[in-house]
Amino acid sequence: MKFEIPAHHTHPDKPAGRIRQKNEEAILAAAIEEFARHGFKGTSMNSIAEKVGLPKANLHYYFGNKLGLYVAVLSQILDLWDGTFNNLTAEDDPAEALARYIRAKMEFSRRHPLASRIFAMEVISGGECLSDYFNDDYRAWFRSRAAVFEAWIAAGKMDPVDPVNLIFLLWGSTQHYADFATQICRLTGRTRLTKKDFDEATDTLIRVILKGCGLTPPQAEPA
Amino acid sequence: MKFEIPAHHTHPDKPAGRIRQKNEEAILAAAIEEFARHGFKGTSMNSIAEKVGLPKANLHYYFGNKLGLYVAVLSQILDLWDGTFNNLTAEDDPAEALARYIRAKMEFSRRHPLASRIFAMEVISGGECLSDYFNDDYRAWFRSRAAVFEAWIAAGKMDPVDPVNLIFLLWGSTQHYADFATQICRLTGRTRLTKKDFDEATDTLIRVILKGCGLTPPQAEPA
DNA sequence: GTCTATATATAGATAGAC
DNA sequence: GTCTATCTATATATAGAC
Structure with missing residues (x-):
């Protein structure tokens, strides 16, 4: 999954990699916006270069080629995901x-809608770039998540709801607010979704899904 | 939203439009597969032409240009949607x-996963081609759907669940099985989702969502 | 390390023979 | 109505000056 970064040497009067780090971050930020909007094939290196204000040759210098840049973007997104999950026992x-x-x-x-959209477009398009991510470890992780629900069910703490489909219900209903924000804004007459919109949607989801599983929602905790 | 179909005349010894209708259907079918896989910008007219077995000049003859073909595909999809909804009073x-x-x-x-994915990619990409569809009529239609839930709530027939977010919960959780089928298959070790998989997922969704709204599911009716 | 200029492939679109 | 050949724009990628 990792791509080759071209060897290089730095000027002695500047800290090694400072410029590189700064430029790579700027390029990645611009790439996220473009890939989220147009997908992999629909995005051009030129449009990313213009957005970040660098010549496109620099993008090739830092990331080798277009796929290398895309994989770097995906890796950053997956790192975000790994940090968000794994809190259920x-x-x-x-x-x-x-x-x-x-x-x-x-x-x-709410905070990473572009990341969610890039992931969504990649999966919809067949997810070939995620084949290394959708591996045995990923399946094992998924089973461990489902096992938590099974344990709760076995202990009589919640209704016997199929854990696998419950997880997909959780994913589909929450990711919808990032991926389909355009449609939601058009339907509700908004220009963008506010923190308040997300809070209300979150309350509705918690209320319906928990009750649907035979659970009593806890008292709302301050955000 | 409509595009211009180039004027033409037919040979007198053949029924007018027979060849055209057959070719257009074949082109649309191939275009749906390509657009669902690569999005608008990621799909080439050449790939569609090769899939359908016609020279790409024919595609331009029938649909004018690439956008015309894409809009024709979207129109067909939206026709499908209109026929599926509107059953709640x-x-x-x-x-x-x-x-x-x-x-x-x-x-x-289950039956139109490619249509669902094209719509999803279009919305994720900003939905500019759907701006005519996301109009005042669409907002009015959406409010009429939400009003049904409000009427049920006012009559004490279900919990006071915010209708707008409930609709998004319904959309997100059901469309997930079309749009993210690749991820679902990888996670569950399947090569494709069967009718049985969909039936079980449907049962779970009905069970959780209805109970979550304070409703008692009706007895399962045969498919 | 950076950027201009360019090589090469492929895209959408069309002219014109049949 | 159909299809070959081709035009023009733009894509990725790189060579080489600085």
Whole structure:
């Protein structure tokens, strides 16, 4: 999955890699916007270069080629995801843990909508660049998440809802607010979704899904 | 929204439009597959022409240009959607009507996954080609759908769940099975989602969402 | 390390023979 | 109505001056 970064040497009077780090971050930020808007094939290196204000030759110097830049963007996104999940355990109180998980997913949709959209477009397009990510470890991680629900069900703490489809319900309903924000704004007459919009949507999701699983929502905790 | 079809005349010894109709259908079918996989900008007229087995000049002859073909594909998809919705009324029994709606949406995801994905990619990409579709009529239609839930709530037939976010919950959770089928297959070790997979997912969605709205699911009716 | 100029491939679109 | 050949624009990528 990793791409080759061309060897180079730095000027002695400047800290090694400072310019590189700054430029790479700027390029990645511009690339995220373009890839989120046009997908991989629909994005041109030229448009990214113009947005970041560098000649496109620099993009090739830093990331090798277009696929290398795209994979770097995807890697950054997946790092974000890994940091957001993994907070559910069988010992948790189901209602509290599930509410926390829905809040975390909605907060991700609010703060990283472009990342969510790039991931969505990649999966919709077949997800070939994610084949290394969709591996045995990923399946094992997914089973461990489903096992938490199974444990709660076995302990009689929640209704016997199929854990696999419950997870897809959680993902689909929360990611929708990032991926389909354009449609939501058009339908509700907004120009963008506010923090308040997300809070209300989060409350609705927590209320419906928890009750649907036979759980009593915990008292709202301050954001 | 409509594009110009070039004027032409037909040979007198052949029924007018027979060849055209057949070719246009074949081109649209191939275009749906390509656009669903690569999005608008990522799809080339050449790839569509090769898939359908016609020279690409024919595609331009029938649809004018690439955007015309894309809009024709989108129009066909939106026609499908219009035929699927609009079955909820305030007079319906909420539990039965909602279960029916979830079934219809899931059946759409199962039978028209490519259509769902093209719509999703278009919305994620900003939905400029849908700006004519996301108009005042669409907003009015959406409010009429939300009003059905409000009527049910006012009549005490279901919990006071915010109708707008409930609709997004329904859309997000059902469309997920079409748009993210690749990820679902990787996670569950399947090569494709079967009718049985969809039936089980549908049952889970109906069970959780209806109970979450304070409704008692109706007895399962045969598909 | 940076950027201009350019090589090469492929895109959308069309002219014109049949 | 159909299809070959071609035009023009733009894409990725790189060579080489600075």
